[in-house]
Amino acid sequence: MSRPQPDDGPRRTDQQREQQWRLSSGADVDEALHAAERLLAAAKDRHRHAQNTTFAIWSGVAGAMLSFAASLYFLPLLLDSRGLATVGAWASLAVTASIVLVLLRELWGQRRRASFDHSLMLAHHIASMINEAVNDVADREGWSYLRLQTIKLRLSAFPLSDSPAEHFRRAR
Structure with missing residues (x-):
């Protein structure tokens, strides 16, 4: 018995998948980090x-x-x-x-x-999203070690805890 063969239709390239799924790019990460x-x-x-x-x-x-x-x-x-x-x-x-x-x-x-500082909350949420996506983007785009560590160092300035208000309390 032969197993059913997968559809041999056209395979999607990584670039097509990124465009269709709208995956984050390095430019997206840099822009979001700059805004944060x-x-x-x-x-x-x-x-x-x-x-x-x-x-x-x-x-x-x-x-x-x-x-x-x-x-x-x-x-x-x-x-x-x-x-x-x-x-x-x-x-x-x-x-x-x-x-x-x-x-x-x-x-x-x-x-x-x-x-309650709304912009601090926004910065916290943006930095959290970047922190979640940065390793995937770095792997997909083949970032250098220096670029990845620079982004992580920039992210370390953000309050990534549950309460961003604690950021200012600790900074005193």
């Missing part, structure tokens, strides 16, 4: 800006508290009337409290906005 690097750089810039804003807010809180302490010290010296000094102290407390509350509300809002 831009997103990561933008996320790092926003994170640095958020850190500077946090420092400025805490400096404002400290300045307001020092101003309040100074007003409590100097009001009785500058005002002769005890009642007027008391009113001045309460006014100073009200102004300081309102300034501190506004600054702390801004700090809370800024922390909430910085807790």
Whole structure:
């Protein structure tokens, strides 16, 4: 008995298969990695800006508290009337409290906005996809060892963990 023979129709070449299946190419990997690097750089810039804003807010809180302490010290010296000094102290407390509350509300809002960075998430997902495909593309296209290791080194800059927000926590 003879076994059924496979169809001897035209065999597809690797290039035809790549075109039909739309497999990733080295150019796709480079383009995606470049886009992910831009997103990561933008996320790092926003994170640095958020850190500077946090420092400025805490400096404002400290300045307001020092101003309040100074007003409590100097009001009785500058005002002769005890009642007027008391009113001045309460006014100073009200102004300081309102300034501190506004600054702390801004700090809370800024922390909430910085807790989820969409572009960092996108960079994380793009880098994860590249990491999954890079070995296949390198084998298929016959990349040199240097090119493959360079791509892997560039990928190491990305947070490939489950939570990309951890990337900034570890970088502190």
